[in-house]
Amino acid sequence: MSVYDDLSLYVQQGRVNNIKEIIAAELEKGSNPKDLLQNGLLAGMSVVGDKFKNNQVFVPEVLIAARAMQAGIDALAVALASEKMESKGKIVLGTVKGDLHDIGKNLVKIMMESKGLEVIDLGVDVSAEKFVETAISNDAQVIACSALLTTTMSVMKQVVELLEEKGLHGQIKVMVGGAPVTEDFKCKIGADYYTADASSASDVALSIYQ
Numbered sequence: 700m701s702v703y704d705d706l707s708l709y710v711q712q713g714r715v716n717n718i719k720e721i722i723a724a725e726l727e728k729g730s731n732p733k734d735l736l737q738n739g740l741l742a743g744m745s746v747v748g749d750k751f752k753n754n755q756v757f758v759p760e761v762l763i764a765a766r767a768m769q770a771g772i773d774a775l776a777v778a779l780a781s782e783k784m785e786s787k788g789k790i791v792l793g794t795v796k797g798d799l800h801d802i803g804k805n806l807v808k809i810m811m812e813s814k815g816l817e818v819i820d821l822g823v824d825v826s827a828e829k830f831v832e833t834a835i836s837n838d839a840q841v842i843a844c845s846a847l848l849t850t851t852m853s854v855m856k857q858v859v860e861l862l863e864e865k866g867l868h869g870q871i872k873v874m875v876g877g878a879p880v881t882e883d884f885k886c887k888i889g890a891d892y893y894t895a896d897a898s899s900a901s902d903v904a905l906s907i908y909q
């Protein structure tokens with residue numbers, strides 16, 4: 700097994716200490732931090748993401764893996780900062796106004812980052828104006844909105860309407876998701892993409908930039 704396989708497996712198993720030890724040793728040896736991230740940590744998270752999509756693992760396992768991956772990223776942070784990864788595209792992500800659920804949104808963020816996308820995470824309770832202003836000021840081509848409450852889904856429509864008002868609908872794509880959101884709802888509000896899970900959301904977001 701290579702060091703990348705070890706890191707991948709330890710992410711899947713949530714073994715934070717093993718990950719920290721390997722990364723410290725590899726950086727000491729002069730290994731490339733980007734390769735450790737891409738081929739080790741993110742590869743492991745990608746396996747977990749696929750299993751999650753196929754109902755082979757569930758939220759607790761995903762969160763444990765996510766925590767392990769974050770610990771690995773933190774351990775690589777200084778080395779990575781000196782060798783900035785080229786972003787494959789920018790995504791403005793958030794949970795819509797009135798909605799404080801962020802576990803699914805955080806998974807979307809991790810999956811998107813694992814695909815090399817730069818995510819501007821606006822957190823929770825995000826207004827349509829904030830989504831649109833942030834996308835414009837950061838030159839992002841994708842706004843990704845998460846909603847868990849039926850009462851807050853209408854904010855996604857406001858995002859589309861605001862983009863239309865500004866003549867940006869189509870230029871800035873709107874992705875929607877979250878438990879109550881459906882393909883039918885996406886069509887009704889004129890959003891561009893609906894995905895049911897975090898892994899598919901990252902695939903679609905990447906495809907927009909390719």
Ligand code: B1M
Nearest residue numbers: 798799800801802803843844845848849876877878896897
């Ligand atoms: Co609340 N809550 N909650 N809650 N909560 C739900 C959503 C609910 C369905 C529970 C229920 O009644 N059965 C219900 C909503 C009913 C409805 O509107 N139809 C509900 C309610 C009513 C409420 C409150 C109003 C309760 C109250 O105060 N009376 C309140 C609202 C607060 C607010 O937001 N203003 C509330 C509060 C909370 C907690 C704070 C306690 C907590 C949130 C903690 C947190 O997020 N930090 C919470 C939780 C945990 C839940 C449940 C139990 C679990 C949600 C979750 O994290 N799931 C939930 C019931 C349930 O869903 N079974 C419930 C795991 C997560 C991984 O899944 O977020 O769906 P999910 O993400 C999925 C996909 O949806 C998708 O990817 C993920 C999987 O890969 N996805 C996207 C998500 N965003 C995406 C974006 C995309 C693409 C895919 O593209 C952009």
